[in-house]
Amino acid sequence: MQLNQLFERASALAGHRFADVAAALNIPMPENLRRNKGWVGQLLEAALGASAGSQALQDFPELGVELKTIPLDAQGKPLETTFVCTTPLVDIDQLTWETSNVRNKLQCVLWIPVDGRRDVPLAERRIGTAFLWQPTPAQDAQLKADWQEHMDKIALGEVETITAHQGEVLQLRPKAANSRVLTDAIGPDGQLIQTLPRGFYLKTHFTAQIIAQTFEVPHAPPAR
Incomplete structure (x- = not known):
């Protein structure tokens, strides 16, 4: 598949209800997303033929493209942060921004806005207009600075002091199905400790800002 074919396929989904796409693909339709948080993303991955699955690759590695859904409210504002990838917590001394999975995932993103309004039944929600995005030099610099700050703290054994408030555009927070899922991390004295897995998320x-720039709609600056 070529990039233009992928984009055409994604564009053709605009306006369709989740229920119609799910029925066409024989994918069971949950009543809501409380226990099926990743269902919308999985539906669109199936509709577009994403091949990476849960691997640490872009969703379309042959094209260098990552697929991200973004639920919006009635005003077109994002309703939640966007998961990028899980975070390495050990063996990180050789990692750089240029070789990081965050940069790999975000170097070219196919964004698909979706109706995220809670008061609209899941089956009736519709898919929005897809668009391709690559970080500007300024955005790349912002992402790099946040990534470096988080990774420095992890290397210093301070992973458990990092909060979701830190980072201008990229936050780090726990990413686990439940609190019993633990992984190795660097402790304060350089020893291995057990902690919750962490993930990188776009604020x-x-x-x-990306939505506003793409569709030329007004964008209020973040509250300080």
Whole structure:
């Protein structure tokens, strides 16, 4: 598949209800997303033929493209942060921004906005207009600075002091199905400790900026 074919396929989904796409693909339709948080993303991956699955690759590695859905409210504002990838917590001394999975995932993103309004039944929600995005030099610098700050803290054994408030555009927070899922990390004295897995997420004001720039809609700066 070529990039233009992928984009045409994604564009053709615009306006379709989740229920119609799910029925066409014989994918069971949950009543809501409370226990099926990743269902919308999985539906669109199936509709577009994404091949990476849960691997640490872009969703379309042959094209160098990552697929991200973004639920919006009635005003077109993102309703939640956007998961990028899990975070390495050990063996990180050779990692650089240029070789990081965050940069790999975000170097070219096929964004698909979706109706995220809670008061609309899941089956009736519709898919929005897809668009391709690559970080500007300024956005790349913002992402790099946040990534470096988080990774420095991890290397210093301070992973458990990092909060979701840190980072201008890229936050780090626990990523686990439940609190019993633990992984190795560097402790304060350089020893291995057990902690919750962590994931990188794009903050909503950053994705709102991307939406605003793409569709030329007004964008309020983030509250300080």
